[in-house]
Amino acid sequence: MTSKPTTLPAYARSSINHCNLPAVILGGLTYQKHPVPLMIDGAMEFHRQLFRSLDEIDEASVRAVHFQDYMSSSFLLDHKDRAGFDAESQRVRRGKADYLRLLRGWMFDSDSIEGAVLKRWVESRFGLLTRNHRGPLRDFESSAYHAYQADFVRGLYNTNALEAQLDLLYSYCQYELRRRFPGQQHWSLYRGINRLESYDEVQPLADNRMMVLLNNLNSFSSDREHACAFGDSVLTAQVPLPKLLYFYDLLPGILKVEREFLVIGGVYEVESASY
Structure with missing residues (x-):
């Protein structure tokens, strides 16, 4: 570990x-919690x-x-x-x-x-x-x-x-x-995964929470059920808005059906749940 x-x-x-x-x-991790x-x-x-x-x-x-x-x-x-x-x-x-x-x-x-x-x-x-x-x-x-x-x-x-x-x-x-979204700092987003051990850093915390090092760019969804289709576990992250390159409603017809977000990576505290 x-x-x-x-x-x-x-x-x-x-x-x-x-x-x-x-x-x-x-x-x-400090930036995730206190973004600018x-x-x-x-x-x-x-x-x-x-x-x-x-x-x-x-x-x-x-x-x-x-x-x-x-x-x-x-x-x-x-x-x-x-x-x-x-x-x-x-x-x-x-x-x-x-x-x-x-x-x-x-x-x-x-x-x-x-x-x-x-x-x-x-x-x-x-x-x-x-x-x-x-x-x-x-x-x-x-x-x-x-x-x-x-x-x-x-x-x-x-x-x-x-x-x-x-x-x-x-x-x-x-x-x-x-x-x-004036004044909003975070978005609750979901990512389906199969192998948590494939991440570089994994540090367990309490209550199914952990810290992980994400790749520098990642797909997340605002739809938990959609995220479930991509793995047997789902990570829930509070993503700082400044770490969004794209969100599904930004331009017409791009990544809209999947309610997909392109999330810039780094160290994140996430919650893991299995389905």
Whole structure:
């Protein structure tokens, strides 16, 4: 049994990130209990005009359309040739590689190429290292880690500022959470699992509670019954809102049926129940 993982272990974090708190702080148990806003370097400032215009729109559904239009125009998503994309010259087919494709790819398989790009983005922006992609990642020299690297490099190859698209998606998600749920700090979310021992750190507490080290990006649901379909045990976590990259009602038609949330990882106190 490992020691009590109240702080993020050194092997699960980078010393460099691109937000206002270091990984050792935002990835620890204290942050889960007492969250503060997380700001990606430059994202809100660079796109301040978008958020000013969103301030003038009362309906969330209309804001979502405005956001998607802004993404399309800012990153030339409907005119990839103007962004330098030449389909005839590509050895690797990029297709429509954008933030929406990443979300849909994650929905079908979190260990996909799209999943690798999302996990790599969390590493870069928040300093939380990927601990699982198609299996445990424990050694930077292992074939498993090299396969993970190959996935995210392929996913990022010749895309149009894909990580910057995710910066803005996260910033918009946080903006919407503040507007729709003012004053709320946590969301009770559920994750179905089969093998608790597959997690790096597990420290039992009282009353079926424990502390675990989650992967740097995870799927949770606000529907307990849906989570039950993915394992014989369900973890319940009080997830800080600043650790949400995406929630099911943010954009129309994306992750909606599953009531899915993309949760940034670290050390969490959770409750475990078997079904």
